[in-house]
Amino acid sequence: MIIGIIGVGHLAASILSGLIGAGVDPADILLSPRGQARALSARWGIPLAADNDDLVNRADIVLLSVRPVDAHAAAAGRPWRPGQTLVSFCAGVTISRLEAGPARVMRAMPLTSAAINASPTVCFPATGPAIAVLERLGPVIPLGSEEEFEVATVNAAVYGWAQDLIRQSADWATARGGDAVAMRKLAALTFVAAGRLIAETDKPMETLIGELVTPGGITELGLDVLTREGQPQAWQAACDAVLQRLSGRVPT
Numbered sequence: 001m002i003i004g005i006i007g008v009g010h011l012a013a014s015i016l017s018g019l020i021g022a023g024v025d026p027a028d029i030l031l032s033p034r035g036q037a038r039a040l041s042a043r044w045g046i047p048l049a050a051d052n053d054d055l056v057n058r059a060d061i062v063l064l065s066v067r068p069v070d071a072h073a074a075a076a077g078r079p080w081r082p083g084q085t086l087v088s089f090c091a092g093v094t095i096s097r098l099e100a101g102p103a104r105v106m107r108a109m110p111l112t113s114a115a116i117n118a119s120p121t122v123c124f125p126a127t128g129p130a131i132a133v134l135e136r137l138g139p140v141i142p143l144g145s146e147e148e149f150e151v152a153t154v155n156a157a158v159y160g161w162a163q164d165l166i167r168q169s170a171d172w173a174t175a176r177g178g179d180a181v182a183m184r185k186l187a188a189l190t191f192v193a194a195g196r197l198i199a200e201t202d203k204p205m206e207t208l209i210g211e212l213v214t215p216g217g218i219t220e221l222g223l224d225v226l227t228r229e230g231q232p233q234a235w236q237a238a239c240d241a242v243l244q245r246l247s248g249r250v251p252t
Contacts, residue, residue: 005030007035031046062087087106089108
């Protein structure tokens with residue numbers, strides 16, 4: 001099975017790192033000859049296609065990782081065939097806007113943590129061979145509708161916000177005398193621990209949080225300050241703004 005990638009930018013580079021790290025043979029990957037393709041081809045020995053038509057002719061699964069505004073042009077008019085799968089990573093671009101002829105079309109949203117095989121990737125509709133590829137990058141979460149997928153895509157922005165919260169926490173501790181390396185690791189692993197506990201247990205999230213918020217304790221104090229400063233409303237407003245951008249098909 002040949003995995004082709006159209007649009008070899010930052011996300012595609014992370015995906016390639018994850019695929020190679022998961023044991024995919026570089027000979028089974030094919031890159032469109034633009035962006036970072038030549039450098040990544042030289043690094044890992046991955047073949048380059050002559051152009052996008054050549055890539056579609058040769059690939060069984062095509063990963064589309066171009067800018068949303070370029071997605072339609074990148075897919076339309078290519079020599080698609082039955083049995084192929086086009087997997088679009090283009091935020092806000094609906095399946096109806098991707099012209100892939102007889103090929104199956106699936107939307108997915110991996111994160112750059114695919115580089116370390118740790119990306120939670122949502123997708124719709126679930127397509128067997130493509131799921132097997134995405135599972136090499138981390139856990140895959142199939143969804144039941146394109147509308148649900150659009151809402152879940154906001155998580156790609158939340159991922160960046162979480163990294164910024166980690167940075168802020170580490171910088172705050174470092175400014176107050178903490179070792180920069182230790183504080184970075186502590187802040188990052190604290191977020192990992194919180195996420196794993198929620199992901200790997202069946203307790204309601206309200207129960208888990210309630211067990212931490214003891215009356216008069218430091219967690220309660222901090223949450224009270226965040227609520228007073230408008231954090232919940234600001235966070236939800238940011239999520240709403242991203243969803244509006246995605247649903248409005250505004251090019252980014």
